[in-house]
Amino acid sequence: MFDALTRQPDDPLLALIGLFSKDERPGKVxxxxxxxxxxxxxxxxxxxVKAAERRLLETQETKAYVGPEGDLVFLDHLWALVGGETVERSHVAGVQTPGGSGALRLAADLIHRMGGRKIWLGLPSWPNHAPIFKAAGLEIATYDFFDIPSQLVSFDNLVSALEGAAAGDAVLLHASCHNPTGGVLSxxxxxxxxxxxxERGLLPLVDLAYQGFGRGLEQDVAGLRHLLTVVPEALVAVSCSKSFGLYRERTGAIFGVTTSSSSADTVRSNLAGLARTSYSMPPDHGAAVVRTILADPELARDWAEELEGMRLRMTGIRKMLAEGLRGRWQSLGAIAGQEGMFSMLPLAEAEVMRLRTDHGIYMPGSGRINIAGLKTAEVAGVIQKFTSL
Ligand SMILES: Cc1ncc(COP(=O)(O)O)c(C=O)c1O
Structure with missing residues (x-):
């Protein structure tokens, strides 16, 4: 039976990690x-996180199952961080998921179960978005979200896509810190x-994977919160991977924002049922850590402070890069105003390869760079290599 399968391509980003680790040049980036x-x-x-883990080690008394909805206290605290007071809490259905990816998959499965057929996706986007939606049986309609040469969000295209969408279609929006472009919506x-x-009766699915990495914890959800005050229904997929540094602990949640507590209960039961037929129950540890932090004002303050330090490091690197690169590409001044970990540089694939082979600077062929991959001391050298292209 296995002969019926064909070999699938390896993830290009994982292949890049392999190439980088084999490179023995000392100045590689x-x-x-x-x-x-x-x-x-x-x-x-x-x-x-370390403090919360120590506390959990001391106090946790069982490893019994948590249930398909996960940790309800975690969900309450996480929703408060994301949604604040914008929506009546009893109208919001929450289910803990294995990371933001799990949240997106449950959201896609729910849309499919509701009879939704199409989801609108601005390109470029996180490479796993389209495969997740396709795997759930959704049709994907795309539009160009970002113009790489000018480094600007193509807002007119987004508006045209929404105007062309039919009632009942879903639309994927990045809450902030757009991956891979860093493009900001005002x-x-x-x-x-x-x-x-x-107005069009669309269902927004908002992907929130970098809260605190852009303009700050509150500012990074300001657009989302405004949306929630205007639309009757929405889905919000939250990842704790970056904001809490819990990547491998697979921590996240899907929230369904509805118009009544009975609708929220129906959505919750469907999300839990979809989880049950997939992975049954989410892993506990990461959510227990997040719950412990957010429930303790001292730990929460320390977490927010450390997160703010990370954010400032990234905005500092962005500024240095933007100032240094402006000479070669006028448009790259814009990367200082972008947010989050990523930007997408206007590089031809041959230039990406030249940076890799001649200078030991690694990035995928798309030209996406992770700002956090740069140390302050490396910025001047990297600018010089770019300028010599
Ligand atoms: C935009 C976006 N959404 C969702 C995710 C999924 O995150 P997780 O690792 O929590 O599954 C990522 C991860 O990189 C992401 O960049």
Whole structure:
């Protein structure tokens, strides 16, 4: 039976990690990684996470199942962080998921179960979005979200896509820190999107994977919160991988924002049922850590402070890069105003390869760079290599 299968291509980003580790040149730089790195090149464990883990080790009394919905206290705290007071809590259905990916998959399965057929996706996007939606049986309609040469969000294309969508279609929106472009939607643009989504009867699926990495914990969800005050229904997929540094603990949640507590209960039961037929129950540890942090004002303050330090490191690197690169590409001044870990540089694939082979600077062929992959001391050297292209 296995002969009926064909070999699937390896993930190009994983292949890049292999190439980078084999490179023995001392000054090599990895701009391809998908995780936060600090000035020493490590992906740190937050101080508050370590403290919470110590506490859990001492106090946890059982490893019995948590149930398909996961940890309800975790869900309450996480929703407070994401949604604040914007929506009546009893109208919000929450289910804990294995990471943001699990949340997106449950959302896609739910849309499919509701009879939704199509989801609108702005390109470029996180490479796993389209495969997840396809695997759930959704049809994908795409539009160009970002213009790489000018480094600007193609807002007109987004508006045209929403205007062309049919009632009942879903639309994927990045809450902030767009992956892979770093492109920012302004407050008036969020207001326009919210009005259009409501007017056309579309279902927004908002992907929130980098809260705190862009403009700050509150600002990174301001557009989303505005949307939630305007549209009757929405899905919000949350990842704790970056914001809490819990990547491998697979921590996240899917929230369904509805118009009544009975509708929320129906959505919750469907999400839980979909989880049950997939992985049954989510892993506990990461959510227990997040719950412990958010339930303790001292730990929560320390976590937010460390997160803010990471954010400032990234905005500092962005500024240095933008100033240094402006000479070669005028448009790259824009990367200082972008947010989150990623930007997409206007590089031809041959230039990406030249940077790799001649200078040991690694990034995927698309030209996506992870700002956090750069240490301050490396910025001047990298700018010089870019300028010599
Ligand atoms: C935009 C976006 N959404 C969702 C995810 C999924 O995150 P997780 O690792 O929590 O599954 C990622 C991860 O990189 C992402 O960049």
């Amino acid at each position: 990895d701009l391809g990684v998908g995780v936060y790195r600090d000035e020493t090149g490590r992906t740190p464990i937050f101080r508050a 407050e008036p643009q969020w207001m326009e999107i919210a009005a259009l989504v409501a």
